[in-house]
Amino acid sequence: MSAAAPAFEPGPVLASLPNLPGVYRMLGEAGEVLYVGKARNLKKRVSSYFQKSDQSPRIRLMVQQIRDIQITATRSESEALLLENNLIKGLNPKYNILFRDDKSYPWLLLTGHDYPRLAYFRGTPDKRDRAFGPFPNAYAVRESLHILQKVFRLRTCEDSVFANRSRPCLLHQIKRCSAPCVGLASAAGYARDVEHATLFLTGKDDELMADLMAKMEAAAAELRFEQAALYRDQVQALARVREKQFVESRGSRDADVVGLALKAGRACVYLMMVRAGRNLGGKAFFPSNAEEAEPGQVLEAFLSQHYAGRAAPALVVTGTEVDGMAECLSEEAGYKVQVADNPIGERRNWLRMAEHNAELALIAREGRRADQEQRLAALNEALGETDIQRIECFDVSHTMGEATVVSCVVYDQGGMRAAEYRRFNIDTPTPGDDYYAMREALGRRYARLAEGEGKLPDLLLIDGGRGQLNVALDVLGELGIDRVALLGVAKGEERKPGLEQLILPDEKEPLRLPADHPALHLIQEVRDEAHRFAITGHRAKRAKKRTASSLEEISGIGPKRRQRLLQTFGGLRGVQSAGIEELAQVEGISRELAEKLYRALH
Known part of the structure; x- marks a missing residue:
C-alpha cells in the first residue's frame, strides 16, 4: 500500500501571502485545481479558510483535501475578477460554482446613417452607431423592433437594399416604414422620428408623449388633419405599449435584478434586466457544483462570472449581501455601481418577481429532468441495457x-x-x-x-x-x-x-x-x-453552392459583375427577384445582358 499523503500545514504558506488583490488556487493531492477564488486581500481571504469554524460542509470537505496553495497577485480587484473567471471556465475546478454563459447579449442598434436603420445586433457596435440594451434574448429585441416600426416607421432594411430600391417595399404598404429609400419621407421628418424613437428607448416617455400631443394639437389647429391623425396614432400606440409594461419605473435608471432559488441542492439564478425603466424580460442560469452552497456563495459566483469583462448597470439588486462586490463591479465598469441587497419599494417588487421566476424555472427544470430520467430508464429496459446515458x-x-x-x-x-x-x-x-x-x-x-x-x-x-x-x-x-x-x-x-x-x-x-x-x-x-x-x-x-454556380454559368457574367450584382441586391435571392430595369441599372450590366440574365434566372 502507498503511504498516505502528508496533511497540509497552512502556516508557512499563509505567512508568505501578500496583502494584495489577486487570485488564489487550492490544489489537491495530485496537483489538480480544487478551487479558484479572487480576493481584495489575499492574506486575509486565504487565511479565513483555516480560521473560521462555521464553514459549510462543502468548503470543509475541500479544505481537508488541500495540499498546496498558489496565488497570482494583480494590480486591482477588477483585474482579479477577470483572471478568476478565465481560470474557472478553463479549469472547471471541482468546488467552484460554475455558470456557463458564453453567449453575448443582443442589442438594438440605431445606425449612424443619414437615414438611420434599426437593427438587431450582437458584438461591438461601430462608434457612429447607438446601441440600446443589452436585452436578455433575441425575442425581446425583436419585440422592441416591432413596436418601433409600428410607432415610428423607421427602416430595417440592409444598406444594399436601401440604396437600390425603385419602389416602396411591403413594409411601407402595411405602414411599418416611411419609405425614405424612394423619397417618400423627408430628411427632416425622418430625423424627427429617429429623435422620438431615441426618447422612447431612453425611457423619456413623458417628454415624448407631451411633444407628440403638442404637435397633434398644432396640426389640428392648422387644419392639417392627416398629419394630426398620424400623431394621434403614435400617441395611442405608445399608450398601449405603456399599458403592456409588466414592470414600469418613471426613472430612467438601468438595473439588473438577480433573483435566487435554492431547492434540494439545486440552484437557479434569474437575471431580470430593467432598461430605461422597462422590464425587458430575463434569463435563468443553472450553476454546476452548487450542492450545499449558501445563497451568498451562489450570488458571488454569478456576479463574478457574469460581469467579468462585461460592464454592470449602475444598479444591481440582490436579496443577499455579497461583500465587496460593489467596489469590484465599479472598478470593472469605470463608474459607481450600487449593489442593493436589502431593497425597498419598487426595487423590492422587482426582486420578488425575479425570485419567483427563479423558483418557476427551477421547478420546470426539475420536471424536465424527472421526465428525462423516466425516458432513459424506459429505454434501458426496452433494449435490455442497464447503463445507457450518452x-x-x-x-x-x-x-x-x-x-x-x-x-x-x-x-x-x-x-x-x-x-x-x-x-x-x-x-x-x-x-x-x-x-x-x-x-x-x-x-x-x-x-x-x-x-x-x-x-x-x-x-x-x-x-x-x-x-x-x-x-x-x-x-x-x-x-x-x-x-x-x-x-x-x-x-x-x-x-x-x-x-x-x-x-x-x-x-x-x-x-x-x-x-x-x-x-x-x-x-x-x-x-x-x-x-x-x-x-x-x-x-x-x-444555397452557398447554388449562389456561386447559378451566376457563374451565365456567359457574360464574370467575377466583377457577379460581385456587383450580389452586393447591389443583397444576395442571389435579391438578384432573382429583380426586374430587367433594375438589373440594367447595375454598373457593367447592359440592357441586353440584363435581359439575358433575367431569362437565365427564371
Whole structure:
C-alpha cells in the first residue's frame, strides 16, 4: 500500500501571502485545481479558510483535501475578477460554482446613417452607431423592433437594399416604414422620428408623449388633419405599449435584478434586466457544483462570472449581501455601481418577481429532468441495457445527391448537448449514396474517439434501416469498438410518428414500441434533432453552392459583375427577384445582358 499523503500545514504558506488583490488556487493531492477564488486581500481571504469554524460542509470537505496553495497577485480587484473567471471556465475546478454563459447579449442598434436603420445586433457596435440594451434574448429585441416600426416607421432594411430600391417595399404598404429609400419621407421628418424613437428607448416617455400631443394639437389647429391623425396614432400606440409594461419605473435608471432559488441542492439564478425603466424580460442560469452552497456563495459566483469583462448597470439588486462586490463591479465598469441587497419599494417588487421566476424555472427544470430520467430508464429496459446515458445519433441529408451533409447530435446528462454537435460534408462518388456518406461520417467521427481523444456514446442511433445499421456495425468493427450499443430507427408506415421500427443488430424482427412509450419519445426527440441539424446544414451548403454556380454559368457574367450584382441586391435571392430595369441599372450590366440574365434566372 502507498503511504498516505502528508496533511497540509497552512502556516508557512499563509505567512508568505501578500496583502494584495489577486487570485488564489487550492490544489489537491495530485496537483489538480480544487478551487479558484479572487480576493481584495489575499492574506486575509486565504487565511479565513483555516480560521473560521462555521464553514459549510462543502468548503470543509475541500479544505481537508488541500495540499498546496498558489496565488497570482494583480494590480486591482477588477483585474482579479477577470483572471478568476478565465481560470474557472478553463479549469472547471471541482468546488467552484460554475455558470456557463458564453453567449453575448443582443442589442438594438440605431445606425449612424443619414437615414438611420434599426437593427438587431450582437458584438461591438461601430462608434457612429447607438446601441440600446443589452436585452436578455433575441425575442425581446425583436419585440422592441416591432413596436418601433409600428410607432415610428423607421427602416430595417440592409444598406444594399436601401440604396437600390425603385419602389416602396411591403413594409411601407402595411405602414411599418416611411419609405425614405424612394423619397417618400423627408430628411427632416425622418430625423424627427429617429429623435422620438431615441426618447422612447431612453425611457423619456413623458417628454415624448407631451411633444407628440403638442404637435397633434398644432396640426389640428392648422387644419392639417392627416398629419394630426398620424400623431394621434403614435400617441395611442405608445399608450398601449405603456399599458403592456409588466414592470414600469418613471426613472430612467438601468438595473439588473438577480433573483435566487435554492431547492434540494439545486440552484437557479434569474437575471431580470430593467432598461430605461422597462422590464425587458430575463434569463435563468443553472450553476454546476452548487450542492450545499449558501445563497451568498451562489450570488458571488454569478456576479463574478457574469460581469467579468462585461460592464454592470449602475444598479444591481440582490436579496443577499455579497461583500465587496460593489467596489469590484465599479472598478470593472469605470463608474459607481450600487449593489442593493436589502431593497425597498419598487426595487423590492422587482426582486420578488425575479425570485419567483427563479423558483418557476427551477421547478420546470426539475420536471424536465424527472421526465428525462423516466425516458432513459424506459429505454434501458426496452433494449435490455442497464447503463445507457450518452446517446449519439447520425442522419444524412441531401437533395437528389446534391450537397450531402451528415449530422451527429449528442444527448447526455438528461438533455441535448448542442456544443458537441458535429456536421460532416461528404462528397459521394455516386450521388445519393447514403451508405457511403454514413460510412465516411462514422469513420471520421469514431477514428479519433477509438484512440481515446473523446467520449464514446453508450448508444449509437442511426436514422435509417437495416442497411445503414450494418454500415455502422462494419465501421465500429474495423475500429475495434465493441462496447457501444447500436439501434437503427426506420420510419414507419406512411412516415407517421409513433410507427417507427427499431432495428437491433442481433434481432431479425424490428422492435415496435407503443406510440406513448417514454423510450420511443426519447428516441424521437434525439432523431428529430439529428434530422433538423442535418437539414439546416444541407440547406446552407446547397444555397452557398447554388449562389456561386447559378451566376457563374451565365456567359457574360464574370467575377466583377457577379460581385456587383450580389452586393447591389443583397444576395442571389435579391438578384432573382429583380426586374430587367433594375438589373440594367447595375454598373457593367447592359440592357441586353440584363435581359439575358433575367431569362437565365427564371
